[in-house]
Amino acid sequence: MDDTPKGIWDFCTNSALKRASRQLGQLYEDVLAPSGLRGTQYSLLSQIAHSRNASLRTLADLLVMDLSALGHTLKPLIRDGYVELVPDASDRRVKRVQLTPFGVKKQQETTDLWRKAQARFENALGKQEAEALRRALNGISEAAFAEAFARASDSTEPGATG
Amino acid sequence: MDDTPKGIWDFCTNSALKRASRQLGQLYEDVLAPSGLRGTQYSLLSQIAHSRNASLRTLADLLVMDLSALGHTLKPLIRDGYVELVPDASDRRVKRVQLTPFGVKKQQETTDLWRKAQARFENALGKQEAEALRRALNGISEAAFAEAFARASDSTEPGATG
């Protein structure tokens, strides 16, 4: 009867992305809850485990995150003893991020829960779909995409040269 | 040479979604900046304009957002005179959300900027891709998806029945 869209997310990919991010974040968090880690925190621990000895700067770039935001986000993880910052010897501006042994243990244990969430997600969406979606999202996260976006002449711009 | 994934976002859709959300959010915000509105704020104003007279509860459900989170997020918009809460006459628990005339004007003006961001995004990703992505994201945001996720037997669960 009425196919008028109910929300801006029907037009606006940014809104759609944020909304889906809230939903999926919630679903993952519910599964991860027994660990006591938030979804973001588990992601962060995992990425730190993966990027051994990366600096804050490097990590922030990988995560497409503001450097200071990363610093703030790490605070609870440092406070709880999962993560530590180690000053670099050769460049005294740099701090390297690493898991403590306790953090390693926590990350590994929580991975069981993550696998559970992962399995549920892929069951609900379909394995192919899930992978396609990740690819699309990771494309958007690339620096090259930001450059393309910046370069993109929007036709409303007077004097755009194509 | 080395196709080892650099990040958990290569596996984890939740991480991929958050990362892409940061990137795209940034790109949109840069375009919207002259308006003085954050991306989220513009989305919210637009949704309020669209869902005329919705209650906080209704709006929160549409946005897949926690009710109290919505309340908090609205505070700056109320403070700045874009939005007002009107108590419902028949159910005195309920508050209805609406734009002030000033808010209507602001939303309309800012839409020009949004269109610019929109155009850039679709140029950068491709119109078809963009639409497919929105569809996928909106599917995830549905209540039905959350139910499917909850129902999904993850094979790691002992005694799963299929």
Place this chain on the structure above:
DNA sequence: TATATTTAATGGCATATACCACTAAATTGA
């Protein structure tokens, strides 16, 4: 009708994330 339960909203607290200003250290260039 009186009580129990559910629902809407608020306020406090915690994390997630961004921007800005600032400090310190490294790098560039005259």
Place this chain on the structure above:
DNA sequence: TCAATTTAGTGGTATATGCCATTAAATATA
């Protein structure tokens, strides 16, 4: 070599978002 610039990180402030406890109002139930 020394000043100018760039880079890494920190701390403050603001928004975005979730949870919990609480209040008030509506609904259901005995």
